[in-house]
Amino acid sequence: MNIQVPTALLDGSVLALLAKEDTYGYIITKAMQDLLGVSESTMYPVLRRLKKDGYLETYDQPFEGRIRRYYRLTETGQEHLTEIKAAWGDFRQAINSLLEEK
Amino acid sequence: MVNEYLAEVKANMSGIPADERDELLQFYEEQMMDAGLTTDEIVAKYGSPKQFARTLKVEYFIESDNDAAQDAPAGKRTKNLTMMILLIVLGLFASPILIPLAIVVVVGIMSVLAIFLMILAGIYMGIVGALAGGLFMFVLGIGVLTQAVGTGIFYMGLGIALTAAVIFFTPLVWAVTKALFEMFVTFLKWIGRRFLSKKHTPVTEG
Incomplete structure (x- = not known):
């Protein structure tokens, strides 16, 4: 069975990916697809919203006669990631204590 | 060619603001090019240009209504909402179901x-x-x-x-x-x- 990924965790996953290095759309959607089974049509609004909220910004780089839009984590985005990580830590502990209780 | 496919999608995306439309197309162009899809594979995955344009429009209006529900002048939201309902109803008749x-x-x-x-x-x-x-x-x-x-x-x-x-x-x-x-x-x-x-x-x- 599949567990639906809550928005906060999608946001956190993208921000964490970008915390390592700037990257472009396909790398992000591919990672989310492979690891969480989330489609690119789900990722588009996520990226759009994160940009609108100032958590990430974009810049274009030429590649083989077209452009690739790169995403970069902002300072606010870094702070937001820290918050999500903390919330996730609490959540994970709570669920673990419930699921792994014998 | 991917470019022709996308040009046709673009031609069917009336009603969406130009900047939003271009951002969407840029995103999906990269997806298609970076995945190295042929035109046939693109059609298999996204549908015909017309179908894909319709999907993008429905998603755009759903998404912008989600934004509007949080903070937007009521008039603008009503206009988008009407558009969204219309698109969903029209889309249902043209959909594969x-x-x-x-x-x-x-x-x-x-x-x-x-x-x-x-x-x-x-x-x-x-x-x-x-x-x-x-x-x-x-x-x-x-x-x-x-x-x-x-x-x-x-x-x-x-x-x-x-x-x-x-x-x-x-x-x-x-x-x-x-x-x-x-x-x-x-x-x-x-x-x-x-x-x-x-x-x-x-x-x-x-």
Whole structure:
């Protein structure tokens, strides 16, 4: 069975990916697809919203006669990631204590 | 070629602001190019340019209504909402799901909307009636006051009570109406996502 990924965790996953290095759309959607089974049509609004909220910004780089839009984590985005990580830590502990209780 | 496919998608994306449209197309162009898809694979994955354009439009209007529900002038939201409902209804008829099923779903949507509007009209006529009745009784009470003080005061009191009840309950009724409407919109979005978006993995909100 599949567990639906809550928005906060999608946001956190993208921000964490970008915390390592700037990257472009396909790398992000591919990672989310492979690891969480989330489609690119789900990722588009996520990226759009994160940009609108100032958590990430974009810049274009030429590649083989077209452009690739790169995403970069902002300072606010870094702070937001820290918050999500903390919330996730609490959540994970709570669920673990419930699921792994014998 | 990918470019031709995308040009055709672009031509079918009227109604979406140019900057939003270009951003969407840029995103999906990269997806297609970076995945190294051939035109056939693109059609298999995203559908014909027309279908894909329609999916993108529905998603755009659902998404922009989600934004608008949080913070936007009511007028702009209504316009987008009307567009969204229209697109979902039109999309259902053109979607790969069977036409009879589409008709059932559309008739369902229309019935819910009609019932909703009738309830709304009933409630608001009730409010207006109660308000008019309250005022009428108050005036009647003043008129009778000179002949029979008790009766006059009784009617005046009744009038005031009725008016007060309206003032008290109207915001409540309004809130309930709004909540019902939001439920209807959420239901429509679910229909739109469920039947129109290809390969869409649903995500929980919030």
